[in-house]
Amino acid sequence: MxxxxxxxxxxxxxxxxxxxxxxxxxxxxxxxxxxxxxxxxxxxxxxxxxxxxxxxxxxxxxxxxxxxxxxxxxxxxxxxxxxxxxxxxxxxxxxxxxxxxxxxxxxxxxxxxxxxAILGLDGIFDGGPVWRQVTVETVKSPSSLGRQDNRRSVVYEGPTREACVHFPRNVNVHAAVALAGIGFDRTISRIISDPEVSTNAHRISLSGDGISITLDISSYAAGAVTGAYxxxxxxxxxxxxxxxxxxxxxx
The missing domain is CATH 3.40.50.720 (NAD(P)-binding Rossmann-like Domain)
Structure with a gap:
């Protein structure tokens, strides 16, 4: 037991x-x-x-x-x-x-x-030595981000380390990708607040040494921090x- x-x-x-x-x-x-x-x-x-x-x-x-x-x-x-x-x-x-x-x-x-929420985290880790550029874009509703935006807005763009400081409950996907890949200072995070969405959506883009991978993930959330998946x-x-x-x- x-x-x-x-x-x-x-x-x-x-x-x-x-x-x-x-x-x-x-x-x-x-x-x-x-x-x-x-x-x-x-x-x-x-x-x-x-x-x-x-x-x-x-x-x-x-x-x-x-x-x-x-x-x-x-x-x-x-x-x-x-x-x-x-x-x-x-x-x-x-x-x-x-x-x-x-x-x-x-x-x-x-x-x-x-x-x-990530598919393929093991692949990101396995390919660590080849990645030269990694970006993670997340689109969530304002309520999920603790905001009250009335139009689609980029609320953060920059190194993932700072994203973890400003949005600690919303960027665990970004942190996991950074930890598995090229680190918190080289991974770039983009966080978008969109009042029209009811999902948590993530686009993870990785490139380097002749390899290019894009992962698109969307999960119903209805304003919650955690998606359905x-x-x-x-x-x-x-x-x-x-x-x-x-x-x-x-x-």
């Missing part, structure tokens, strides 16, 4: 909790989320703040809260178990990246980066992180 603890339990977290409930080889150890609304029949402890004993009882912590919550708990998590993190924008902070890598080495832990991909990432399941497995 693999025991899973949660930091944050919103749309993604609840999808994962439901997924775990359908399996006999996993169980939810605890949920840390002071604003959690238990509309899915959770039976585990729900904590305002997890202590060391809670982390020590888990085999894996799934973070789907915020980069700040993740950073505050990082050492306590990795001292006791592995981590699967959805707030990939945390890596936009060089200090966080240094801490994460050092703590993994100290405690022999693994940090799993789920692909989230991400919870499904999160369940697959959890299964792969824990090495569960017989039969065909795409890695």
């Amino acid at each position: 693999r025991r899973i603890g949660f930091l944050g339990c919103g749309k993604i977290g609840k999808a994962l909790v439901r997924h775990i409930a359908e399996r006999e080889d996993m169980a939810v150890e605890f949920i840390q989320d002071p604003g959690f609304i238990n509309d899915i029949g959770v039976q585990c402890p729900v904590l305002a703040k997890a202590d060391e004993a809670a982390f020590a009882g888990a085999d894996l912590i799934v973070e789907c809260a915020t980069a700040q919550v993740l950073s505050e708990n990082l050492e306590l998590i990795l001292a006791h178990c592995d981590l699967m993190m959805f707030s990939v924008t945390a890596f936009g902070d060089p200090d966080f990246e240094r801490r994460a890598k050092a703590l993994c080495g100290t405690y022999g832990r693994t940090i799993f980066i789920p692909h989230g 991400t919870p499904y991909s999160a369940c697959g990432s959890l299964d792969r992180a824990l090495g569960n399941g017989a039969g065909l497995r795409f890695v």
Whole structure:
């Protein structure tokens, strides 16, 4: 039985909790989320703040809260178990990246980066040495971005590292691409606010050494930060992180 603890339990977290409930080889150890609304029949402890004993009882912590919550708990998590993190924008902070890598080495832990809304993140990582230019363009509704624009507007264009500072909850796709590819300073982010859309749309463009790839991804969101596809991909990432399941497995 693999025991899973949660930091944050919103749309993604609840999808994962439901997924775990359908399996006999996993169980939810605890949920840390002071604003959690238990509309899915959770039976585990729900904590305002997890202590060391809670982390020590888990085999894996799934973070789907915020980069700040993740950073505050990082050492306590990795001292006791592995981590699967959805707030990939945390890596936009060089200090966080240094801490994460050092703590993994100290405690022999693994940090799993789920692909989230992205298709082909493994291919971006595999092609890392050849990429010369990488851009990520995201189009979301103003409400998803925490804005009130009444017309389509480019609200940010520049290095992904700064995009992570200004839109930490909206550019995890950008952060994952940067982390897998050519880094936060060379990857260029473009964020567009459009009141006419009900989707979260991402265009990822990569080129270099005779290779050109463009990925277009659109997922219904209706003003939410998280699109409809991400919870499904999160369940697959959890299964792969824990090495569960017989039969065909795409890695």
